Amino acid sequence: MITFRAMTTEEFPAYCDYFVVDYADEITANYGYLPEKSHAIALKSLNEDLPQNLSTPDHVLLCIELNEAETIGYLWYKFFDNGETVFILDFIIFEAFRRAGHGQVALIALEKYLLESGVGQIKLRVAYHNKRALRLYEKIGFNITGYNMVKTLERS
Numbered sequence: 780m781i782t783f784r785a786m787t788t789e790e791f792p793a794y795c796d797y798f799v800v801d802y803a804d805e806i807t808a809n810y811g812y813l814p815e816k817s818h819a820i821a822l823k824s825l826n827e828d829l830p831q832n833l834s835t836p837d838h839v840l841l842c843i844e845l846n847e848a849e850t851i852g853y854l855w856y857k858f859f860d861n862g863e864t865v866f867i868l869d870f871i872i873f874e875a876f877r878r879a880g881h882g883q884v885a886l887i888a889l890e891k892y893l894l895e896s897g898v899g900q901i902k903l904r905v906a907y908h909n910k911r912a913l914r915l916y917e918k919i920g921f922n923i924t925g926y927n928m929v930k931t932l933e934r935s
């Protein structure tokens with residue numbers, strides 16, 4: 780059984796460490812920046828998004844639990860549009876627990892919970908190379924709304 784619980788203040792620093800490394804890797808893969816620059820951008824983004832850490836208004840950070848016994852992932856989302864829309868900033872199932880359907884079950888449970896809470900739409904962004912996440916989101920009914928593009932300019 781998949782359930783959610785609020786992330787604790789004790790767990791938050793480890794979450795931030797994971798998030799910055801993971802996001803920095805994605806920035807490097809997408810934009811070709813050096814790791815140091817990507818790390819700085821990821822850290823800045825985290826600090827700007829969560830100025831009050833776990834108490835930042837409109838932001839929800841959850842641990843995903845399996846059978847109420849162990850934490851198998853994280854989910855971070857924020858409310859906007861007066862609480863009518865949610866944007867997922869981070870969603871991860873730890874590697875050892877992947878490909879067992881937990882990701883899909885977690886997202887469907889989130890949808891149900893949000894719908895009952897008055898939310899009408901969930902938005903998110905998927906990195907171009909992340910085919911697995913893209914497949915999962917499309918499978919449960921997310922539509923693609925556009926593409927982010929970049930071109931690195933080089934002096935000749």
Ligand SMILES: CC(C)(COP(=O)(O)OP(=O)(O)OC[C@H]1O[C@@H](n2cnc3c(N)ncnc32)[C@H](O)[C@@H]1OP(=O)(O)O)[C@@H](O)C(=O)NCCC(=O)NCCS
Pocket residue numbers: 869870871872873876877878879880881882883884903904905906909911912914915
């Ligand atoms: C994307 C992510 C959350 C998916 O989590 P997951 O628990 O592996 O998701 P699911 O198990 O529900 O589905 C993933 C795959 O496992 C397959 N699967 C599900 N149950 C299975 C089972 N019992 N046996 C074998 N495969 C199974 C699904 O068909 C799906 O296959 P596909 O990728 O070929 O389409 C996970 O890969 C992850 O954390 N990735 C890194 C972080 C990330 O990319 N997050 C998304 C950011 S936008």
